[in-house]
Amino acid sequence: MINCIIVDDEPLAATLLEKHISRVSHLKLVGTAENAMDAYQLLQTKSVGLMFLDIQMPHLTGIDFLRSLSQKPPTIFTTAYRDFAIEGFELEAVDYLLKPITFERFFKSVERVLRHKTDTQEDFIMLKTEGMTRKVPIREIVYFESQGNDIKTVLVNNENIISKATMTDLESVLSGKGLVRIHRSFMINTQFVTAFNTNEIVLGTYHIPVGRSFKSEFDVFVTAISKGSVNQ
Template sequence: MINCIIVDDEPLAATLLENHISKIDHLKLTGKAENALEAYKLLQNQSVDLMFLDIQMPHISGIDFLKSLSQKPKTIFTTAYRDFAIEGFELEAVDYLLKPITFERFFKAVERVSRNINDPKDDFIILKTEGMHRKLSLADIIYIESQGNDIKITLSTSENFISKSKITDLELLLASKGFIRIHRSFIINSEFVTAFNNNELHLGSHKIPVGRSYRQEFEIFTSLFSKNRLL
């Protein structure tokens, strides 16, 4: 069970989050706060695994509040503005959700937390390929491509494997491990990125298109990737 709190001064936004939380069995809402001071009291009086934190709040912003904590719970920022995304991720937030938050997007963010808490040292996956269950190191995976009812895994060892799996299942599994989905057919390992523009990303000799519906997450990734590196 993951104990979570909501910190948001907007009643409608807080209610929506509460409804989303109620649909996931392993989430338990243990408190709500309308500002940072109330949130601080909650954190002092109970064990909190996950905090849904609004950024723009009265008196103290969510970002400043998180910075002030010596012991930070896993945090998912919630906001109506995308301008704070980079700063949010620099504080090691698990995710950054733009309001109004759909349940699908909410669920994806929560799964990142769940997998990190349940098995933080998991660095491999096991997939059935060619009649065998194969253990594949995440560090060796360059990208994953959806091919109809199958997925193709391209490895740095120059091997390729085909597996009867869904790319959406792997997206949830790998989201907190340096992988991002940039197209409905592609998940890439950010460690192999060598070049990119608004429409295409290079993983060495591999060129992967950027899907229009994945543009927002891609822009956040490229901003973080480029920060303090652009000349």
Template sequence: MINCIIVDDEPLAAALLEKHISRIDHLKLAGKAEHAMEAYQLLQTKSVDLMFLDIQMPHLTGIEFLKSLTRKPPTIFTTAYRDFAIEGFELEAVDYLLKPVTFERFFKSVERVLRHRTDSREDFIIIKTEGMSRKVLIQEIVYFESHGNDIKIVLISNETLISKRTITDMESVLSGKGFVRIHRSFMINSQFVTAFNNHEVLLGSYHIPVGRSYKSEFDAFVARVSKGSI
């Protein structure tokens, strides 16, 4: 889901964009603003993945507003004038839409955003191992195991990596990415679970013990499995 905002002082233009947004399942309207200061407040209080930004607005133009932002969300300019196109693209705008914005043109612009998000979806961590910094795809990690003062990382390819990290460190880095700490020495990727009981979890041919002190984490994991939400 892409949270977006509309920044436009023209009610009819904003209403048309809102209608277009409602027709695309992956878009969710997080808020509307009529000028730069209202837009700034939205950016401070909302999680914004995409901004539809008018150029000709009171107080600050859309271009001036975007230039003023330290963290710029992906932005699609909307305007009745062609004159600002070059400057808009210099600000690395996703697109530049001329009013009145047709749904066909709007959809092509949003499709560009969706395609970029898909291309950027690859998630990875950097692990130092054997004197090298290595990129490891998160979806290829089966489990982590404490290994003396190091950590052992077992991959879906059965390859094992040793790195000077801790499970607690990796637990923090991978929070919310489907990994579950079920033992003082083990953290598993829940996507690879094939079976479990109160004492162990099976990840294919790997048998991982469940630690007593991690019973609450394990119970939460079981509850998610029961709801089909791991």
């Protein structure tokens, strides 16, 4: 799902965009604005993955508004004028749509954003728990702990997930993704390491022991972190 906003001072044009957005299940409209200042407030309070931005607006044009932003969301310009196309693409806009915008042309533009989002999708792991399969981003996992026939997954929000898996299963899936097995019962996410010695690794408030049979993995970890190359 991509959160999007409409910035347009023409009510009819904004209404048409709202209708187009409602027809695409992967888009969610989270706000509309009639000028750049209102749009700026939306960007400060909402997580915006796509902005539909008119060019000719009062006080500040869409071109100047986008140029002023230090953090620019993916943007599709919407305008009745062809004259600003070059400036729009110089700002790395996703597309430049001429009004009136047909749904076919709208969807072709949006599809570029959806395709790019799919291509850059973050790493995750699927965990089977309580009769459900849960998708968990790897960046939210602090460590895994083996508990008999189960695996406890500890997340950054202190939530624990108990799932049916083995450490061997996890190692085969998570190879090369910044996780290191340092004990028969523990695998850690190296991005959360705050301290370590030869016997344990500290992940914030968690102290994880280093197993004797995993000293070689520990040595690789120490070498990598000393070079600043542990994280992906």
